[in-house]
Amino acid sequence: MTLARLVAVCAVWGVFWGSWSALLPAVQTQVGATNADLGLALAGVPVGAIPAMALTGRLVRGRERIALAVSTALFALAAAGIGLVTTPLALGLALVGLGAASGALDIALNTATGRAERESGGRLFQTVHAAFPVAVIVAAPATGLARSLGYGPAQVLAVIAVLVLACAALAMGLPLGRGVQPVADSRPKGGLAARPAARCARRVRADHRELGRAVVGPAAGGLPLGPPRCWPARRPPPTWARSPRAA
Template identity: 65%
Template sequence: MPLILVCAAWGVFWGSWSALLPLVKADLGTTTAGLGLALTAVPLGAIPAMALTGRLARGRERTALAISTVGFALGILAIGTVETPFGLGVVLVVIGVTSGALDVALNLTIGRAERESGRRLFQPVHAAFPVAVIAAAPATGFARELGLGLQQTLVVIAAIVLLSALTLARLPMRDGPVPAVERTGDGRAWQAALLLGGIAGCALIIENSVEQWSVVLLEDHRHAPVLLSSTAPAAYMLCLTAGRLAVQAMPRLGLRPLYLLSFVGGGGGIVLAALAPVPWLSIAGFALTGLALGPVVPALLSKAAEGDHRGTMVSAVSTVSYAGFVVSPLLVAGLTTAVGLPYAMALLGLFALPLGIRWFREGMPVSKGRT
């Protein structure tokens, strides 16, 4: 439960953040371009922090998670104190550092908890994030309607994050030394980490594109009403959560059939959503994409955590896969310039191909020199 609460609190901020951006922009008196430039500071802080956390958190996963969660809460409070776009950029570097550290520390802690308890935890913990995002965005909008200002809203969110950090004291986990020898100590382990992280990153490219572009697609290209268009990312997130919980309820379902389901449903779903002639069919496509792709990243992290006592594999997969979030906006923007948004999003179905290839290769007989 503490890990679920931390993941949910993390999602509360990122769900609220999109609804708070108009307030941030108005308070700073900046342009959309200036705000966009400041927002690039988040991945700039996150990527190096993710790589460093994987090394520092070994054997002290719970402590690292608690520190990064508290730091994240303090960064949230600092947002309300900035007065210039440059100041916002500096604070968002801190947000990126602490959020990236929280991401890796959370995955390392889940992995260790799985190994120590023998229970499957990645799917239910990661299911908490999209649920929190779905709930937080409209709740923040409602708070704005009631007249709650930026600073007051950030204080509430920071308090939620801090409270989640306090629950970590209930985790039956203690800091301790890590084994000197493990299966992830050679070059093949890094190849495996790059492979798993790359596959997860492909799934995240599609996920991020749905979050950022689905409403624009429906409003501008399918002429859907605003209310109907706004249900597209929510449908994706709800089905993403349902997919993770469904896989959690099927412990016998291995990674190979999950590859196939994600390849067919994720790739086919995003193509359907992008090219469907009517809005409701596009929303169904987004829902199918979430249902099929949702379980992939947690399943890959769980696979990486098997026997990974030093956290090398989990931190590497987390860091590599995060590149999907960084690349996705630029990729879709570039493709849109060339072929338009509907065909740009349809082409993202190609990023499901690695899942299909992995399904095929894992079904091949193991030969000498190939593992």
């Protein structure tokens, strides 16, 4: 049941974007936009998506179910709103909102899928993500068929919005745990057994930094800085790490 709900959300997300590719010429005609106006308006999608993704990533942990439902509902409203715009400016603003909703949905869907994987122990990401391209492939020609039958962008987008809202209701029924999950502390705890491991980790990081300087120094035109101390003393360093005088 969990997998089916997640697949439905991802599929309806793909349905919109597949339909959008087929509706774009009609939307351009509807708002009277030139190619330059349309290109500028389309830039609103990433402008809205990037900050929404960053914000959602900070807020979603432990609230995956409600975040997925809310972001899916907002995406439905944003999709329906595009069918109502009549000017290039309104289209650009609507696409900023659409991008924000889509970005939030992206993060919420992935975090919900990840939590479902942890709680069920099964592999879900491959199946859930596969639903998106399949839905895009199916929705694009289906939208073209609807357009040939005389349905306008507003009507097609309204139908898609209803489907997305239905999937938002499905997302509310996801059987995910509630509350913020505790984050495991990866820092070494007190005790004699943990201290050697911590010292070893610091030594490895220091050795890696020295190895990087030994490699980057010649590449940057400077003299090598010598071999890192992780190499045994009885074993000479490789030729590329020796100074020209030593070579």
